[in-house]
Amino acid sequence: MAGCRSVQYVPVERTEHTHDTLLIVQQRIDTAHVRDSIYVHTYTRGDTVYATQYKERTRYRLQQHTDTVRIVQSDTVRVPQVVEVEKKPSRWQRAKDKAAGAGAGIVAGLIGGWWLRRKFAK
Numbered sequence: 001m002a003g004c005r006s007v008q009y010v011p012v013e014r015t016e017h018t019h020d021t022l023l024i025v026q027q028r029i030d031t032a033h034v035r036d037s038i039y040v041h042t043y044t045r046g047d048t049v050y051a052t053q054y055k056e057r058t059r060y061r062l063q064q065h066t067d068t069v070r071i072v073q074s075d076t077v078r079v080p081q082v083v084e085v086e087k088k089p090s091r092w093q094r095a096k097d098k099a100a101g102a103g104a105g106i107v108a109g110l111i112g113g114w115w116l117r118r119k120f121a122k
Helices: 091-120
Strands: 008-012 018-040 053-074 081-085
Touching: none
Parallel strands: none
Antiparallel strands: 008 081, 018 053
């Protein structure tokens, strides 16, 4: 239960508007070129022939590095928000509420007892 009192308005401040920016400061591209080769000579000795073998391997690697900076700006806008404040119930009102709750519990117990007695009395 609430008391009969006029509504009081209490101003509450809150913050609105946030601005987020992501800047790319520096962007680099790095290239790596790796070349590897193997050369084997052939020759004969006696009745055995040894063959020449040549292998070449080339690898390309491209790396991209991006440095970024995140800037968060917050603008404080004070917007009054209205909150209602109610009066605290008096001691008499709290006692009435407790008595009403206890009375409802007693009535529910009596009805439940009457129902159980009627059901099992057969």
